[in-house]
Every structure is written in C-alpha cells, then in structure tokens.
Amino acid sequence: MHNLNPQELDSKLVYKLMTGTIVPRPIAWVTSFSREHDVVNAAPFSYFNMVSSDPPLVAISVVRRPDWQMKDTARNVTEHGELVVHICDESLVEEMNRTAAMLPPGESEINLTKLTLIDSDAVSVPSIAEAKVRLECRLESHLPIKSDDGRVTHDLLIARILRFQLDESIYNAERGYVLTEKLRPVARLAGNEYAELGRLFKIERPTQPGGGV
Numbered sequence: 697m698h699n700l701n702p703q704e705l706d707s708k709l710v711y712k713l714m715t716g717t718i719v720p721r722p723i724a725w726v727t728s729f730s731r732e733h734d735v736v737n738a739a740p741f742s743y744f745n746m747v748s749s750d751p752p753l754v755a756i757s758v759v760r761r762p763d764w765q766m767k768d769t770a771r772n773v774t775e776h777g778e779l780v781v782h783i784c785d786e787s788l789v790e791e792m793n794r795t796a797a798m799l800p801p802g803e804s805e806i807n808l809t810k811l812t813l814i815d816s817d818a819v820s821v822p823s824i825a826e827a828k829v830r831l832e833c834r835l836e837s838h839l840p841i842k843s844d845d846g847r848v849t850h851d852l853l854i855a856r857i858l859r860f861q862l863d864e865s866i867y868n869a870e871r872g873y874v875l876t877e878k879l880r881p882v883a884r885l886a887g888n889e890y891a892e893l894g895r896l897f898k899i900e901r902p903t904q905p906g907g908g909v
Contacts, residue, residue, distance in 0.1 A: 700713070707843075712886065715742075715884075715885075715886045715887075716885075716886040719883070719884070719885045719886065719891075720883030720884065720885060720891045721742040721743070721744065721745075721883060721884045721885075722742070722744055722745060722783070722881065722883060722884075723740050723741070723742050723744065723783070723784050723792070723881075723882060723883065723884050724740070724741045724742075724744035724754070724756045724781045724782075725738070725739075725740045725781070725782040725783070725784045725792055725795070725824070725827065726738065726739055726740070726741060726756065726769050726773075726779050726780065726781055726782070727779065727780045727782070727806075727813075727821055727822060727823060727824060728768070728769050728772035728773050728776065728778075728779045728780075728821060729772055729776050729778070729820065729821045729822075730768065730771075730772050730776075730801060730802075731772075731775065731776060732801070733801055733802040735801075735802060735803070735804045736804050736806060736813060736821070736822050737768045737769060737772055737801075737804060737805060738795040738804070738805045738806050738811075738824070739767070739768070739769050739795055739796060739805060740784065740792050740793075740795060740796055741756050741757070741758060741769070742884035743756065743757035743758075743759075743850075744756045744757075744781075747854060751836075751856055752856060752857040753836060753854055753855065753856055753857070754781060754831065754833065754854070754855055754857065755852060755853070755854050755855075756781070756852075756853045756855070757841070757850045757851070757852045757853070758770040758850060758851045758852075758853065759849065759850050760848060760849055760850060760851070764847055764848060764849070766851060767851075768799075768801050770851035770853065771801075773835050773838075773853055773855075774835065774838050774851070774853075776820075776821070777834060777835045778819040778820060778821045778832075778833065778834055778835065779819070779821055779833050779835070779853075779855060780816055780819065780821050780822070780823045780824075780830055780831065780832050780833065781830075781831040781833055781855070782823070782824050782827035782829060782830050782831070783827065783828070783829035783831075783879065783881055784827070784881065784882050785827075785828055785879055785880045785881055785882060786880040786882055786892055786893075787826075787880070788826060788827065788882075789882055789890065791809045791810065791811055791826070792882075794808045794809050795808065795809060806824075811824050811825070811826055812824070812825040812826060813825065816830070816832045816859070816861075817832060817859050817861070818832045818858040818859040819832045819833070819834065819858065819859075823861065828862070828863035828865065828866050828879055829860075829861070829862060829863070829866070829874075829879065830859075830860075830861035830862075831857050831859070831860060831861070832857070832858050832859040832861065833855035833856060833857055833858060834855065834856050834858055835853060835854075835855055835856075836854045836855055836856045837854045838851060838852070838853055838854075839851075839852040839854070840852075862874070865878055866878045866879040876893065876896070877893070877896060880892065880893050881893060
C-alpha cells in the first residue's frame, strides 16, 4: 500500500491522484452570460455535485487560469448571479468536449458546436436545447479556495436550483422518477477518459431496529 502525504507532493501529482481516485464524477455543463461582452459562455466542469435537497443546492468548483485569474464561467456567474447547469448524455459528448476549448472571454464556445440556445424560464441565461436535463440556477454563495501560500486556486460556486427542466423521455412524472437508463449520463474519469452508464443494479439498504434507516 502506497502511503502518500499530499503536503510532500507537487500540486500536479495531487491533481492526478484525486482525479484518478475520485471517480466517476458527474459533469456540470454550464452556460453563463457575460454582460461585458454580451455573449453566452459554455463549459464543462467535473468538480461538481449536489450539496442539499432542502434547499436544492449544487456545488461547482472552477479552477483558476494559469495566471490565477477567474475563468469566464466563474467571473460571469459571480458578476451576473445566474447560470444553467446541464447534464451531458452520451449523445452530446462530442459537443460538450468542444465547449471545453479555452477561448477569449468575448467568444462563445457555443459557436464551435451545432448546439441551439433557448430562453430559460426562471433565469436570463440561455439554456442548451439539446440537453435532456437543465437546472436553472441562481448563485447562492461564492467561496474562493486558497492554497497554503495564499493564492486563490479555485472558485467554489454554490447555486440554488430554481427550475428543473426535464425532457419527457427521461422523466416519469406520475412516479416522480428520473429514468437513468434513458438519460444515459456521462461521467468524468482521469485524463481524457470518460465513462458511460454501465450495468445497473439495486441493493437494499440495511434498516435499524424499529424500522428506521
């Protein structure tokens, strides 16, 4: 068993260890709006997960640029206060990957794709029409993450879901179930690797005496 102390490792190796072991990770495919440039930016982030269901909060961590400046998404969201988080499915992987390109702030990654932007319901930031899950969100809080030497290395965005926009093909409205096998979400692994939805299985959770979980 390798016993590694992150304080004794360089940041690149720590990154490789974390992204290689904390897998698979869901992908937040985010659209945001730049008021300065009047453009919609789109980008995928795998430092992403739900925080709570009451209130409905999600968290996205956006790494800073090499010059330690905010990336477009973090800057847009902190300035504008709104964003839309899309869940990428297998049919949209190539388009999602195109939006990972590093472009100048005034250029939209959407222009590199065949995707269509549509108006959202609860926020002014447009959504990606082709995505089967669209979470329209408002910024709840922003936490700059600092390294030991005081540099801000990441921007942690906690966002409140204002609307769930769900395609009819992946949602059973009668039972309130999202049909995972129909959604076919894609997950992030290490390096350039992604994972598709594999074998699904169920396992009953143990119950405590008295019927509690």
